[in-house]
Amino acid sequence: MNQDITNNRSGLLAGGNWIIDQVKMIDVYPKHEQLANIFDQSQGTGGSPYNVLLDLAKMGAGFPLVGAGLVGQDRLGEYILEDCRSNGIDPAFISVSPGTSTSYTDVMTEIEGGRRTFFHNRGANATWAGEDIDFAGSNAKIFHLGYLLLLDAIDAEDSEHGTVGAALLAKARAAGFKTSIDVVSEDSERFSKIIGPALKQVDYCILNEIEASKVTGVAVRKDGQLLEDGIEEASQKLFELGVSDLVAIHFPEGSYGAKSSGEKLRQGSLSLPKDYIKGAAGAGDAFCSGVLLGIHEDWPLEKCLLTGTCAATACMSNPTCTDGLRSLEECLALADQFGIGEDKN
Numbered sequence: 018m019n020q021d022i023t024n025n026r027s028g029l030l031a032g033g034n035w036i037i038d039q040v041k042m043i044d045v046y047p048k049h050e051q052l053a054n055i056f057d058q059s060q061g062t063g064g065s066p067y068n069v070l071l072d073l074a075k076m077g078a079g080f081p082l083v084g085a086g087l088v089g090q091d092r093l094g095e096y097i098l099e100d101c102r103s104n105g106i107d108p109a110f111i112s113v114s115p116g117t118s119t120s121y122t123d124v125m126t127e128i129e130g131g132r133r134t135f136f137h138n139r140g141a142n143a144t145w146a147g148e149d150i151d152f153a154g155s156n157a158k159i160f161h162l163g164y165l166l167l168l169d170a171i172d173a174e175d176s177e178h179g180t181v182g183a184a185l186l187a188k189a190r191a192a193g194f195k196t197s198i199d200v201v202s203e204d205s206e207r208f209s210k211i212i213g214p215a216l217k218q219v220d221y222c223i224l225n226e227i228e229a230s231k232v233t234g235v236a237v238r239k240d241g242q243l244l245e246d247g248i249e250e251a252s253q254k255l256f257e258l259g260v261s262d263l264v265a266i267h268f269p270e271g272s273y274g275a276k277s278s279g280e281k282l283r284q285g286s287l288s289l290p291k292d293y294i295k296g297a298a299g300a301g302d303a304f305c306s307g308v309l310l311g312i313h314e315d316w317p318l319e320k321c322l323l324t325g326t327c328a329a330t331a332c333m334s335n336p337t338c339t340d341g342l343r344s345l346e347e348c349l350a351l352a353d354q355f356g357i358g359e360d361k362n
Contacts, residue, residue: 026193028157029078029309031070032085032150032185033171034142034164035111036063036120037093040298040336043125046134056128061298061337063122064142065163065199067097068302068338069309072328074104075342078310083157085110085150087141089119094141110150114141124298126336131297139169146170147185152192158313159221160189161305163199165211172211179214186218195262195312197221199305200228208232217259221312223305226268229255237268248273249281263312265322267304267329271358274308274322284322287330287355299338303328307348327351 042057062068070082084106088094090113097119101108120140126133145168152160162182166172171182178184186196196219200212208231216222216232226248230237233254237247252264252275265274271285307328311321327348335341342348 026156026158027313028081028083028155029070029073029159029161029313030083030085030110030150030155030157030194031066031161031163032110032147033066033145033162034064034120034167035067035084035086035088035097036122036137036142037061037096038063038122038124038298038338040124040126040296042128042296042336044128046125046127046132053125057336059337062100062339063124063299064120065302065305066161068299069161069163069199069306070101070106071104071339072303072306072332072342073310074106075339076306076310076328076345076348078313080313081107081157083107083109083155085147087112087114087117087145089113089117089141090115091119093119093121112149114144117141117144126296126298131294131333131336133296133298137167139167142167143169146173146181150185150189152189152194155192158195159197159309160186160194161197161199161309162186162215163305164201165198165215166203166205166207167201172207175214178218180211182211183214183218186215190218195220197223197305197309197312199223199302200232202228209234213258216255219260220262221265221309222255222260222263223265223267223308225301226251226266229266233258243268243270245283249275252281263318265304265308265325267301267325272304272322272326274318276318280318282318282322284319284326285357286326287351288358289330289333289355294333295341296336297333298336299341300329300332302338303332303342310345323352324349330355
């Protein structure tokens with residue numbers, strides 16, 4: 018693709034899971050046949066494209082935001098479409114699937130520490146394969162796809178590219194897009210089979226440390242402690258598996274970014290007071306949105322990682338996935354307010 022043509026593109030097209038989260042704040046996650054108390058309940062957004070696009074809108078991204086996917090013919094589907102429009106997100110490629118429910122997740126969030134447990138209904142998301150996206154008719158710069166491993170039709174086999182998702186990413190690239198992926202955290206052995214083919218069609222890979230370990234087979238923790246060498250090795254392995262431009266791995270202690278040019282950077286997390294975190298739901302998507310904002314605007318790697326860190330920090334001030342987000346200026350101000358804990362270059 019001619020570089021001048023690529024530089025003239027603007028916007029983020031994000032496709033994948035569109036989910037409504039029902040967030041319940043509980044005192045403790047119970048053992049079988051035991052009781053937990055629900056102290057509060059709220060409704061929020063869920064799914065990679067929904068969260069990332071809303072986060073970018075709340076941060077004031079100055080470029081077009083477009084969604085792609087499927088919702089059900091129901092009240093939740095109507096809510097998602099209206100929520101997009103009211104936040105300046107174009108639902109151009111979000112279709113309504115008759116007779117199918119909109120995907121939803123019950124999110125059990127422990128008040129102490131914000132740990133989450135998810136009960137998920139795939140709904141309309143399970144049948145979305147991206148055929149309705151008109152890549153040729155879009156001038157967006159980046160196509161973001163997520164969550165792999167939670168999109169049945171996207172995760173299905175493809176004779177040419179390995180998976181339908183990989184084929185969709187290849188189609189986006191052929192139309193002039195840069196591509197980005199995110200995956201869901203699950204305890205399975207499917208990572209190499211489903212994520213491996215997609216990586217060959219990916220420019221920007223943004224994962225947490227557990228997902229990076231699952232994809233690459235590289236150990237990133239030992240006895241609960243982060244292995245700095247393991248993070249760097251996993252990053253290098255992701256490039257070897259096909260990522261062409263940037264790898265960003267986030268974890269509670271901070272993040273690590275690397276570019277194919279050889280640039281590497283370790284960003285520390287912010288030093289938050291104990292009572293700051295109200296929930297960790299959506300923090301990974303917020304980090305992703307901050308990094309993608311920086312990539313789109315051609316910011317240095319350091320600013321991309323800092324923006325992702327600050328966006329994730331803002332997200333954790335609220336138990337829902339996106340209600341904690343604020344303007345970019347307000348997000349970045351959190352670094353000055355709390356300071357950075359373990360900044361390692």
